[in-house]
Amino acid sequence: MTIPTETHAIRFHQTGGPEVLKWETVPLAAPGAGEVTLRNKACGLNFIDTYHRGGLYPVPLPSGIGLEGAGVVEALGAGVTSLKVGDRVAYCAAPLGSYAEWRNYPADKLVKIPDSIDFNTAAAMMLQGMTVEYLIRRTYTVKPGDLVLFHAAAGGVGSIAVQWLKALGATVIGTAGGKEKCAIVKSLGADHVIDYRAEDWVKRVKELTDGKGVHVVYDGVGKDTCIPSMDCLRPRGYLVTFGNASGPVPAIEPLLLSQKGSLFLTRPTLMAYTATRADLELSANALIDVVSKGTVKINIGHTYALKDAAQAQSDLEARKTTGSVILLP
Numbered sequence: 001m002t003i004p005t006e007t008h009a010i011r012f013h014q015t016g017g018p019e020v021l022k023w024e025t026v027p028l029a030a031p032g033a034g035e036v037t038l039r040n041k042a043c044g045l046n047f048i049d050t051y052h053r054g055g056l057y058p059v060p061l062p063s064g065i066g067l068e069g070a071g072v073v074e075a076l077g078a079g080v081t082s083l084k085v086g087d088r089v090a091y092c093a094a095p096l097g098s099y100a101e102w103r104n105y106p107a108d109k110l111v112k113i114p115d116s117i118d119f120n121t122a123a124a125m126m127l128q129g130m131t132v133e134y135l136i137r138r139t140y141t142v143k144p145g146d147l148v149l150f151h152a153a154a155g156g157v158g159s160i161a162v163q164w165l166k167a168l169g170a171t172v173i174g175t176a177g178g179k180e181k182c183a184i185v186k187s188l189g190a191d192h193v194i195d196y197r198a199e200d201w202v203k204r205v206k207e208l209t210d211g212k213g214v215h216v217v218y219d220g221v222g223k224d225t226c227i228p229s230m231d232c233l234r235p236r237g238y239l240v241t242f243g244n245a246s247g248p249v250p251a252i253e254p255l256l257l258s259q260k261g262s263l264f265l266t267r268p269t270l271m272a273y274t275a276t277r278a279d280l281e282l283s284a285n286a287l288i289d290v291v292s293k294g295t296v297k298i299n300i301g302h303t304y305a306l307k308d309a310a311q312a313q314s315d316l317e318a319r320k321t322t323g324s325v326i327l328l329p
């Protein structure tokens with residue numbers, strides 16, 4: 001394969017709405033020490049991409065965008081011994097810039113993917129699936145019989161979480177906005193589904209748990225759901241706030257945690273749970289295992305051409321998507 005000296009990539013020069021994303025031609029240098037040149041076959045779209053683009057999570061500008069992709073190693077930089085040309089790999093970490101046809105990327109953040117997992121599935125599953133892995137196995141360790149509330153359960157992270165939680169033996173209450181999304185959550189295996197845009201969901205969780213509350217709430221919605229979620233927990237329950245889809249969560253006084261029942265509160269990130277090579281491999285291997293066995297099916301709800309990334313982000317922010325979303329170069 002001849003490696004081009006230029007490639008197309010989505011970049012942004014200022015923060016703002018999806019319209020700041022531009023399809024540009026950029027130079028492709030030879031890979032540096034410790035890097036490989038990758039031909040991306042599919043890129044993953046994630047909510048965090050909108051935080052980078054919009055400025056909630058500031059990045060130096062101008063910048064590429066996107067953390068996740070899957071593709072083929074086409075060239076090795078100096079010192080790379082863990083990979084060879086032709087390896088099928090996937091990734092979901094900085095540096096930003098996965099929304100690209102080709103790119104250079106650090107070899108030690110790549111994971112080899114088995115032939116049984118195609119590139120689209122790999123790009124759809126890495127970031128959201130490894131997030132589910134650490135949330136339900138390492139942030140709060142879900143046990144058989146635990147009652148779990150998972151918000152936005154029809155989304156990318158949520159769709160994977162519902163299936164994996166069921167495999168762990170939990171009783172799953174999923175929330176989603178609207179009838180169609182609720183039907184999806186039910187089809188994924190959730191025991192109970194609440195349309196949190198139409199129902200008093202806190203009251204409903206209490207009813208479904210005989211007034212006791214759940215052991216753990218996983219909340220990627222943020223501003224709209226985080227504080228009320230405390231009232232869904234049993235004493236000494238865990239509130240895991242891991243995202244800001246509706247906006248960042250306001251400040252919380254520690255005393256509130258005591259008043260609501262000696263609750264535990266944590267705000268984890270995938271980066272912190274996969275910072276070492278050992279943790280990255282632990283997480284990726286667990287995900288590859290459940291996907292290879294069919295325990296967790298990756299639902300690719302939407303596929304866009306890479307150059308239509310702005311439309312894809314706009315649809316994600318407008319709550320129009322379900323499952324994972326990928327961009328194809």
Ligand SMILES: NC(=O)c1ccc[n+]([C@@H]2O[C@H](COP(=O)([O-])OP(=O)(O)OC[C@H]3O[C@@H](n4cnc5c(N)ncnc54)[C@H](OP(=O)(O)O)[C@@H]3O)[C@@H](O)[C@H]2O)c1
Pocket residue numbers: 045046047048127128131152153154155156157158175176177178181220221224242243244245246247268269270271316317318319320321322323
């Ligand atoms: N901390 C971490 O390590 C980590 C890692 C990955 C993802 N995350 C977070 O996990 C969450 C889910 O990520 P994802 O990529 O899988 O996205 P997603 O769940 O596919 O999409 C977000 C969903 O959030 C719900 N939502 C509720 N209020 C919303 C609002 N005002 N605007 C937009 N959406 C709203 C929508 O579902 P309904 O229509 O059903 O309400 C929407 O479909 C995000 O907050 C993301 O930042 C965190």
